Amino acid sequence: MIEVENLTKRYGRTTAVDGVSFRVQKGEILGFLGPNGAGKTTTMRILTCYLPPTEGTARVAGYDVFEAPLEVKKRVGYIPETPPLYPDMSVGDFLDFCAKIKGVPAASRKAKIDDAVGKTRVADVRDKLIGRLSKGYRQRVGLAQAILANPDVLILDEPTAGLDPKQIIETRELIKGLGGEHTIVLSTHILPEVSMTCGRVVIINKGKVVAEDTPANLTRRLRGAGVLRVDVRGDAGPAAEAVRAVAGVVTVRAHGEASDVASLEVEAEPGRDVRAEIARAVVGRGLDLLALQPVGMSLEEIFLHLTTTDAAHGEAAPLPRAEEVSA
Amino acid sequence: MTALRNVWAIVEKEWRHYFGSPIAYVILTVWSFLFGRFFQVSLDFFMRRSMMMAQQMEFGGGPKMSLNEWVIAPVFHNMAVVALFIAPMVTMRLFAEEKRQGTIELLATAPVTDLQIVIGKFLAAVGLYGLMIVTGLLNVLLLWHYASTPPEWKPVVTGALALLLFGSCFLALGVFVSTLTRNQIIAGILSFCLFLGVWTLGWADDPSAGPVMRALAYLGVTTHMEDMVKGVLDLKDLVFYLSFIAFGLFLAHQSVQSQRWRA
Numbered sequence: 405m406i407e408v409e410n411l412t413k414r415y416g417r418t419t420a421v422d423g424v425s426f427r428v429q430k431g432e433i434l435g436f437l438g439p440n441g442a443g444k445t446t447t448m449r450i451l452t453c454y455l456p457p458t459e460g461t462a463r464v465a466g467y468d469v470f471e472a473p474l475e476v477k478k479r480v481g482y483i484p485e486t487p488p489l490y491p492d493m494s495v496g497d498f499l500d501f502c503a504k505i506k507g508v509p510a511a512s513r514k515a516k517i518d519d520a521v522g523k524t525r526v527a528d529v530r531d532k533l534i535g536r537l538s539k540g541y542r543q544r545v546g547l548a549q550a551i552l553a554n555p556d557v558l559i560l561d562e563p564t565a566g567l568d569p570k571q572i573i574e575t576r577e578l579i580k581g582l583g584g585e586h587t588i589v590l591s592t593h594i595l596p597e598v599s600m601t602c603g604r605v606v607i608i609n610k611g612k613v614v615a616e617d618t619p620a621n622l623t624r625r626l627r628g629a630g631v632l633r634v635d636v637r638g639d640a641g642p643a644a645e646a647v648r649a650v651a652g653v654v655t656v657r658a659h660g661e662a663s664d665v666a667s668l669e670v671e672a673e674p675g676r677d678v679r680a681e682i683a684r685a686v687v688g689r690g691l692d693l694l695a696l697q698p699v700g701m702s703l704e705e706i707f708l709h710l711t712t713t714d715a716a717h718g719e720a721a722p723l724p725r726a727e728e729v730s731a
Numbered sequence: 732m733t734a735l736r737n738v739w740a741i742v743e744k745e746w747r748h749y750f751g752s753p754i755a756y757v758i759l760t761v762w763s764f765l766f767g768r769f770f771q772v773s774l775d776f777f778m779r780r781s782m783m784m785a786q787q788m789e790f791g792g793g794p795k796m797s798l799n800e801w802v803i804a805p806v807f808h809n810m811a812v813v814a815l816f817i818a819p820m821v822t823m824r825l826f827a828e829e830k831r832q833g834t835i836e837l838l839a840t841a842p843v844t845d846l847q848i849v850i851g852k853f854l855a856a857v858g859l860y861g862l863m864i865v866t867g868l869l870n871v872l873l874l875w876h877y878a879s880t881p882p883e884w885k886p887v888v889t890g891a892l893a894l895l896l897f898g899s900c901f902l903a904l905g906v907f908v909s910t911l912t913r914n915q916i917i918a919g920i921l922s923f924c925l926f927l928g929v930w931t932l933g934w935a936d937d938p939s940a941g942p943v944m945r946a947l948a949y950l951g952v953t954t955h956m957e958d959m960v961k962g963v964l965d966l967k968d969l970v971f972y973l974s975f976i977a978f979g980l981f982l983a984h985q986s987v988q989s990q991r992w993r994a
Contacts, residue, residue: 452840477842488837504740505841
């Protein structure tokens with residue numbers, strides 16, 4: 405549904421997006437993840453024909469954003485970071501205007517508006533002026549505007565920014581519900597959002613794609629690093645010594661000792677299960693083993709891992725390859 | 732068909748803004764008040780003069796004074812000056828506000844062309860200005876009811892048309908200036924200065940002036956009003972106004988498009 409190839413956008417001398425390529429299949433929900441200033445918004449603005457690309461191509465539903473912008477615009481619903489709303493219009497009037505410029509035929513206009521209002525739960529503020537609405541309602545009116553014309557593609561730039569936790573959950577549910585029927589590209593820097601709603605994630609940093617996979621795969625690939633947390637009663641010194649002696653253990657780091665408990669972070673060789681040996685070694689030394697658990701990297705850590713650039717190389721730290729990791 | 736529908740949707744939206752906020756009411760009030768005041772002053776003057784004329788008549792008489800020439804034409808000329816001040820207030824927010832609010836992104840990503848947006852906004856402004864002229868003409872209509880010899884209707888119609896076209900030139904330029912900034916006040920001030928500049932070109936209209944000055948004077952928007960207010964509809968004046976408007980809208984369209992490239 406969306407094909408982006410080698411997309412580059414330069415503003416003067418700064419390069420906001422640098423050779424980005426990705427594809428989104430019909431009905432898929434793609435998470436677009438990156439720190440602020442990574443180029444998410446610029447990419448989305450190109451996809452919605454708001455900005456022309458400097459190089460590369462982007463096609464939506466087979467239409468090039470540069471050559472057939474009107475065809476693309478007809479098929480795309482978009483919410484920018486700050487929802488574009490007219491504060492002195494009522495919600496109903498605003499949606500009516502949006503329906504008109506989106507070319508919704510008069511006959512089905514009312515039904516479409518009712519539908520969008522229902523889905524985004526803004527029916528109770530329909531006659532209120534937008535300027536008087538809370539942030540959460542405004543965000544939802546923005547979403548109602550985007551889904552109004554029932555577009556094939558939805559491009560949502562941080563759709564949950566500024567919402568309270570309950571609204572965030574509701575919005576996620578709504579977005580999930582829209583997937584399948586619509587193809588969705590969703591940008592965010594809130595990670596749980598991605599693992600909860602998206603089928604696939606593209607992580608970009610400094611204008612470049614640094615990873616692209618399903619959230620589960622990304623997590624699994626990094627869990628291969630095999631980090632264990634070992635809690636032992638007593639001093640960290642002897643415990644660390646015992647663990648270090650176990651074959652297959654690469655590094656042992658002692659963590660903040662809470663009163664009389666030493667917490668160790670143990671990194672084993674990839675793919676090697678050293679839990680039993682560690683337990684035996686600790687107990688064998690007469691120490692009390694309080695906890696032993698694998699620490700999976702959360703998406704947050706993956707994200708940091710990928711987007712914190714190594715100054716020496718100027719490249720993101722490489723991900724361990726999936727093949728090296730045997731479950 | 733779609734193009735017309737899109738333009739109309741924009742016009743409707745702008746009208747909702749004009750009338751959903753105090754702007755339209757303030758402008759209409761000020762305009763009607765000034766129109767009424769100028770009309771009253773001219774009429775007073777006319778009545779005093781015609782009274783004097785009537786007295787002189789007894790001693791052999793002077794010419795009969797026409798309402799068109801002594802009341803309606805001066806009011807139209809005065810209202811052209813008022814339009815100079817009010818036009819920036821009508822146009823300054825058109826694009827500047829959309830840019831500040833970020834709603835330009837909504838318009839730019841909707842299946843509407845830039846030209847449709849520009850024309851829609853211009854027509855909305857012309858619509859409001861047209862309404863202003865109509866409210867003013869209500870004063871003039873009274874003459875048909877009360878005057879012993881009613882005025883000729885033709886110069887009234889062409890005069891009102893002149894006022895409309897003349898103001899529309901400013902509105903078209905104002906739409907262009909509004910695309911240049913995201914600050915309404917700056918758009919307003921710049922438009923006013925620009926209008927004033929265009930206005931003063933007309934001052935060079937002097938038969939003894941050289942060819943360059945004559946050419947400049949031709950570009951002055953007021954020069955072309957004279958004949959029309961007198962009731963003479965000349966094709967060259969119509970062509971002038973329409974091309975002036977088209978030029979203003981062309982600039983606005985270019986500006987909107989080029990900003991997307993530079994953004």
